[in-house]
Amino acid sequence: xxxxxxxxxxxxxxxxxxxxxxxxxxxxxxxxxxxxxxxxxxxxxxxxxxxxxxxxxxxxxxxxxxxxxxxxxxxxxxxxxxxxxxxxxxxxxxxxxxxxxxxxxxxxxxxxxxxxxxxxxxxxxxxxxxxxxxxxxxxxxxxxxxxxxxxxxxxxxxxxxxxxxxxxxxxxxxxxxxxxxxxxxxxxxxxxxxxxxxxxxxxxxxxxxxxxxxxxxxxxxxxxxxxxxxxxxxxxxxxxxxxxxxxxxxxxxxxxxxxxxxxxx
Amino acid sequence: xxxxxxxxxxxxxxxxxxxxxxxxxxxxxxxxxxxxxxxxxxxxxxxxxxxxxxxxxxxxxxxxxxxxxxxxxxxxxxxxxxxxxxxxxxxxxxxxxxxxxxxxxxxxxxxxxxxxxxxxxxxxxxxxxxxxxxxxxxxxxxxxxxxxxxxxxxxxxxxxxxxxxxxxxxxxxxxxxxxxxxxxxxxxxxxxxxxxxxxxxxxxxxxxxxxxxxxxxxxxxxxxxxxxxxxxxxxxxxxxxxxxxxxxxxxxxxxxxxxxxxxxxxxxxxxxxxxxxxxxxxxxxxxxxxxxxxxxxxxxxxxxxxxxxxxxxxxxxxxxxxxxxxxxxxxxxxxxxxxxxxxxxxxxxxxxxxxxxxxxxxxxxxxxxxxxxxxxxxxxxxxxxxxxxxxxxxxxxxxxxxxxxxxxxxxxxxxxxxxxxxxxxxx
Amino acid sequence: xxxxxxxxxxxxxxxxxxxxxxxxxxxxxxxxxxxxxxxxxxxxxxxxxxxxxxxxxxxxxxxxxxxxxxxxxxxxxxxxxxxxxxxxxxxxxxxxxxxxxxxxxxxxxxxxxxxxxxxxxxxxxxxxxxxxxxxxxxxxxxxxxxxxxxxxxxxxxxxxxxxxxxxxxxxxxxxxxxxxxxxxxxxxxxxxxxxxxxxxxxxxxxxxxxxxxxxxxxxxxxxxxxxxxxxxxxxxxxxxxxxxxxxxxxxxxxxxxxxxxxx
Numbered sequence: 001x002x003x004x005x006x007x008x009x010x011x012x013x014x015x016x017x018x019x020x021x022x023x024x025x026x027x028x029x030x031x032x033x034x035x036x037x038x039x040x041x042x043x044x045x046x047x048x049x050x051x052x053x054x055x056x057x058x059x060x061x062x063x064x065x066x067x068x069x070x071x072x073x074x075x076x077x078x079x080x081x082x083x084x085x086x087x088x089x090x091x092x093x094x095x096x097x098x099x100x101x102x103x104x105x106x107x108x109x110x111x112x113x114x115x116x117x118x119x120x121x122x123x124x125x126x127x128x129x130x131x132x133x134x135x136x137x138x139x140x141x142x143x144x145x146x147x148x149x150x151x152x153x154x155x156x157x158x159x160x161x162x163x164x165x166x167x168x169x170x171x172x173x174x175x176x177x178x179x180x181x182x183x184x185x186x187x188x189x190x191x192x193x194x195x196x197x198x199x200x201x202x203x204x205x206x207x208x209x210x211x212x213x214x215x216x217x218x219x220x221x222x223x224x225x226x227x228x229x230x231x232x233x234x235x236x237x238x239x240x241x242x243x244x245x246x247x248x249x250x251x252x253x254x255x256x257x258x259x260x261x262x263x264x265x
Numbered sequence: 266x267x268x269x270x271x272x273x274x275x276x277x278x279x280x281x282x283x284x285x286x287x288x289x290x291x292x293x294x295x296x297x298x299x300x301x302x303x304x305x306x307x308x309x310x311x312x313x314x315x316x317x318x319x320x321x322x323x324x325x326x327x328x329x330x331x332x333x334x335x336x337x338x339x340x341x342x343x344x345x346x347x348x349x350x351x352x353x354x355x356x357x358x359x360x361x362x363x364x365x366x367x368x369x370x371x372x373x374x375x376x377x378x379x380x381x382x383x384x385x386x387x388x389x390x391x392x393x394x395x396x397x398x399x400x401x402x403x404x405x406x407x408x409x410x411x412x413x414x415x416x417x418x419x420x421x422x423x424x425x426x427x428x429x430x431x432x433x434x435x436x437x438x439x440x441x442x443x444x445x446x447x448x449x450x451x452x453x454x455x456x457x458x459x460x461x462x463x464x465x466x467x468x469x470x471x472x473x474x475x476x477x478x479x480x481x482x483x484x485x486x487x488x489x490x491x492x493x494x495x496x497x498x499x500x501x502x503x504x505x506x507x508x509x510x511x512x513x514x515x516x517x518x519x520x521x522x523x524x525x526x527x528x529x530x531x532x533x534x535x536x537x538x539x540x541x542x543x544x545x546x547x548x549x550x551x552x553x554x555x556x557x558x559x560x561x562x563x564x565x566x567x568x569x570x571x572x573x574x575x576x577x578x579x580x581x582x583x584x585x586x587x588x589x590x591x592x593x594x595x596x597x598x599x600x601x602x603x604x605x606x607x608x609x610x611x612x613x614x615x616x617x618x619x620x621x622x623x624x625x626x627x628x629x630x631x632x633x634x635x636x637x638x639x640x641x642x643x644x645x646x647x648x649x650x651x652x653x654x655x656x657x658x659x660x661x662x663x664x665x666x667x668x669x670x671x672x673x674x675x676x677x678x679x680x681x682x683x684x685x686x687x688x689x690x691x692x
Numbered sequence: 693x694x695x696x697x698x699x700x701x702x703x704x705x706x707x708x709x710x711x712x713x714x715x716x717x718x719x720x721x722x723x724x725x726x727x728x729x730x731x732x733x734x735x736x737x738x739x740x741x742x743x744x745x746x747x748x749x750x751x752x753x754x755x756x757x758x759x760x761x762x763x764x765x766x767x768x769x770x771x772x773x774x775x776x777x778x779x780x781x782x783x784x785x786x787x788x789x790x791x792x793x794x795x796x797x798x799x800x801x802x803x804x805x806x807x808x809x810x811x812x813x814x815x816x817x818x819x820x821x822x823x824x825x826x827x828x829x830x831x832x833x834x835x836x837x838x839x840x841x842x843x844x845x846x847x848x849x850x851x852x853x854x855x856x857x858x859x860x861x862x863x864x865x866x867x868x869x870x871x872x873x874x875x876x877x878x879x880x881x882x883x884x885x886x887x888x889x890x891x892x893x894x895x896x897x898x899x900x901x902x903x904x905x906x907x908x909x910x911x912x913x914x915x916x917x918x919x920x921x922x923x924x925x926x927x928x929x930x931x932x933x934x935x936x937x938x939x940x941x942x943x944x945x946x947x948x949x950x951x952x953x954x955x
Contacts, residue, residue: 273836275877
């Protein structure tokens with residue numbers, strides 16, 4: 001994990017039009033990317049836990065220029081459809097949304113379009129794998145995530161933010177769930193893609209990992225990639241996720257320390 | 266309407282059976298169910314039967330204004346309709362989780378992998394482009410909708426012909442098929458989705474789960490690939506935790522399955538082309554008067570029976586095959602289910618030796634076997650590395666089955682053999 | 693359980709004359725369609741010497757009396773049982789509960805004093821926790837959601853929620869109750885279930901020669917099979933599912949082949 005260095009993204013690279021990016025060189029001959037990172041370098045991850053008083057758990061996370069807020073309520077009794085009750089475990093309810101001002105193009109984003117529904121589904125699936133739902137039968141855990149600023153890797157930032165929020169809410173998990181996107185350019189895996197890279201026609205892979213056991217909670221890949229490259233790509237993604245988990249671990253420890261100092265221990 | 270709940274006993278039994286490497290319909294772990302591809306009268310209409318799962322895909326095209334940010338690209342639109350006709354669990358109207366999942370996966374599989382040349386669909390840059398719309402309707406749900414839908418969609422796209430257009434100055438003329446021959450879409454590659462279901466926290470793995478298996482499974486991994494072994498999309502779903510090795514193994518199995526399926530699709534397309542050239546009437550509507558549509562499609566008993574005999578054979582460790590002279594017991598009783606299956610093939614060229622359809626005539630079967638042998642050989646010649654890498658897989662995958670195939674032919678051959686031997690036993 | 697009391701949600705007695713009786717009898721075994729009718733009217737030629745005793749005819753499912761006519765309201769084959777019971781043997785797929793019939797249900801909800809049981813009908817049936825052998829308020833039966841119960845209808849009509857019990861009138865289990873460990877549940881057509889249950893069932897006797905197995909047959913088209921191994925259970929379930937669309941001859945042939953292969 002030594003090669004995963006964090007560094008401030010050089011300049012806010014934001015492309016207004018995602019036209020044909022084919023001309024853009026995503027990886028220079030010297031091995032630098034558009035924003036000056038090395039191929040296996042993550043963006044700077046900054047996070048805070050416990051940002052809201054009302055919620056049972058909350059967190060704010062920045063990964064480069066992508067910023068997300070996550071809020072957790074629960075476990076509480078099942079609201080709405082009674083038929084969702086599981087008599088052996090808790091159900092997880094996820095809602096993903098994007099702020100109107102989150103992208104370069106300002107637009108109203110209605111709830112329930114296919115993409116955001118899918119994203120909610122994926123978040124739900126990720127956390128169903130990670131949260132120990134069997135401890136809370138017949139109850140529900142709500143996870144709301146909002147993207148405040150979008151610069152690529154929305155899914156992974158949401159997962160990372162939500163992990164912190166779930167930890168803040170004190171809900172037991174098997175492990176941190178960390179997610180990261182990885183792209184593939186010139187036979188090289190690029191870690192933690194930003195928006196410019198994502199829209200540049202790179203085949204990208206999103207992976208959510210429980211780092212300790214190396215278990216993959218979610219795997220999603222778009223665009224074409226030869227089978228032989230899959231392994232190296234997954235490998236890179238897993239390394240990146242482990243890097244993220246280190247950062248998250250630090251954040252949690254720091255937060256707990258602060259809280260315990262405040263409570264006079 | 267609610268679906269019938271799954272009882273504990275079914276769940277326990279299925280899991281136990283999977284542990285013992287048995288499946289409800291007698292398949293092997295990595296076998297697909299019987300797959301059948303047929304076409305409608307129109308271009309771009311395709312039916313796919315995967316066991317009892319049945320889906321229909323219809324492609325249509327219209328001229329629209331392009332999207333602002335892509336002025337010279339045609340538009341692809343995909344829609345999967347889960348009609349209540351297919352299963353009592355599907356509700357009308359509301360977008361269920363399943364439907365969102367399937368729709369997005371199909372989009373990713375076919376649109377994001379850029380398998381269709383959208384630029385060739387541009388008529389007048391910035392003004393008129395073709396919008397190609399693919400509607401996939403689920404007709405009967407018996408598990409593994411995604412694979413059936415992806416096969417139906419890509420086959421329908423390959424089958425589709427759009428009207429020719431001519432441009433004189435500002436005027437765009439759309440020619441009728443009588444005036445000018447309609448044009449096929451230009452398709453770069455054919456992504457096909459393969460689903461893997463996981464049981465017991467990923468300990469067991471099955472290909473092509475049927476509906477009951479889907480209800481018991483922990484999670485699903487869908488891999489879309491083309492025959493060049495390029496992965497077009499991967500999606501895991503359900504709360505399972507996978508290991509990297511499992512994903513890699515699945516991708517290897519997928520590459521074998523995809524090449525088989527692609528072969529089948531191109532064969533079906535070819536047959537249809539020949540049938541159309543010959544001027545024979547073909548398609549869904551034509552099958553009505555010939556009673557090929559089953560009125561009381563209760564059970565494809567043929568499937569069960571082949572499996573039973575197959576399994577019975579398993580018990581004796583394949584020591585003796587049933588006498589070949591036993592007439593097929595599939596002859597349907599009038600009035601009870603199964604109208605038309607197993608009759609003389611009246612469908613025209615389109616249907617023959619199309620797929621692993623057990624009810625063809627004897628000669629056909631042998632023909633097909635030969636073909637499959639040929640195909641297998643040629644495949645082995647083309648891609649040597651696969652079969653090499655598969656070789657180890659075979660050993661792992663079928664640890665219990667007697668290894669009756671020569672080592673160097675790979676697992677696909679093995680499965681083929683199983684399929685053909687099934688057919689032989691049935692006769 | 694004879695087929696006569698199957699599905700008898702419309703069982704009525706009609707008084708009619710020999711003429712009609714014989715008219716009905718002529719048609720036994722034939723396919724009839726809804727709308728076919730039999731007239732109750734007296735024959736023109738009444739024998740004066742012989743006293744014609746009005747005879748009662750019991751109409752089973754699929755036959756309905758309307759005034760002095762007898763109407764067929766389901767398509768199927770007319771069946772007859774001595775002395776004078778008639779019913780239509782139809783290929784209906786949806787199960788309609790009838791009092792006294794035994795079904796295989798799946799417990800879906802445990803709520804308070806009753807279990808809700810899915811039996812494949814239009815609505816769920818209720819099953820009281822006291823309706824098990826030896827159950828008291830203190831001593832509740834051990835039933836989990838998802839368990840199978842073999843039980844009998846005591847209330848089944850179109851106006852009320854169906855109710856099941858797992859004991860007979862004398863309070864004995866009589867084979868009913870929770871069951872199902874290690875076996876496989878599957879569905880077949882209602883017609884096949886009735887064939888299985890008829891006293892001299894060919895299917896059953898054929899099956900008996902094959903493997904030893906436990907078989908529970910619910911009138912709602914659900915079968916549960918358990919045999920010595922998973923393999924054999926699967927074979928039996930596949931055989932039974934394929935029995936639906938085979939003639940007796942075909943079936944015997946198939947069974948023989950399986951027997952040859954297996955034994």
